[in-house]
Amino acid sequence: QKEVEQNSGPLSVPEGAIASLNCTYSDRGSQSFFWYRQYSGKSPELIMSIYSNGDKEDGRFTAQLNKASQYVSLLIRDSQPSDSATYLCAVNENFGNEKLTFGTGTRLTIIP
Amino acid sequence: DTAVSQTPKYLVTQMGNDKSIKCEQNLGHDTMYWYKQDSKKFLKIMFSYNNKELIINETVPNRFSPKSPDKAHLNLHINSLELGDSAVYFCASRTTGTGYGYTFGSGTRLTVV
Numbered sequence: 468q469k470e471v472e473q474n475s476g477p478l479s480v481p482e483g484a485i486a487s488l489n490c491t492y493s494d495r496g497s498q499s500f501f502w503y504r505q506y507s508g509k510s511p512e513l514i515m516s517i518y519s520n521g522d523k524e525d526g527r528f529t530a531q532l533n534k535a536s537q538y539v540s541l542l543i544r545d546s547q548p549s550d551s552a553t554y555l556c557a558v559n560e561n562f563g564n565e566k567l568t569f570g571t572g573t574r575l576t577i578i579p
Numbered sequence: 580d581t582a583v584s585q586t587p588k589y590l591v592t593q594m595g596n597d598k599s600i601k602c603e604q605n606l607g608h609d610t611m612y613w614y615k616q617d618s619k620k621f622l623k624i625m626f627s628y629n630n631k632e633l634i635i636n637e638t639v640p641n642r643f644s645p646k647s648p649d650k651a652h653l654n655l656h657i658n659s660l661e662l663g664d665s666a667v668y669f670c671a672s673r674t675t676g677t678g679y680g681y682t683f684g685s686g687t688r689l690t691v692v
Contacts (some may be wrong), residue, residue, distance in 0.1 A: 471671065499679075501637050503680075509686075510669060511669075513682070516680050522585060555622065566624055567680075568624075569623075571619065571620065
């Protein structure tokens, strides 16, 4: 059973601090990795994608990938109350497989 | 607006009824999906179509039947609804090929009473 695991939280972070969200995956052949943000009652929204080992930065967001450890993380710098949401990690398995497998999500709360 | 649109947004129905959910995307994507999100926020794939052809059919009761009249539309018909079918159903689409994320529709909250 190919799995994507996240700490369900809730994770509480003071406003202005760095929020760190973690995800591990079981399929060593996985190729593409995504972070989605989902506000309560809304649909998931793609915020970051990463394909190569290392860091990828986009504004206040940094995705980190370590394929050897089968680990992907999302850092949110200068956290804002508007960042409070559930963050979903998703993994695309081997080439040719069109399916994204999602983790159960981490609920993040930014405390003003 | 370019988007993935689903209708209806809310659906309340009695056990045993048959209902349909419609999805349309104008993004030019080749692949469309149905996902079910349960009360714990877990998103589980149900079906996927690539250019009208069924390519993923997960372990889903055969009361659920997808239909794709063209690559921009993917509908979901559910027969004999059960209480356990209550969930949020999301349609999504993406460009074919590994490395592309999904664009999700706004979801349909189905409540079976």
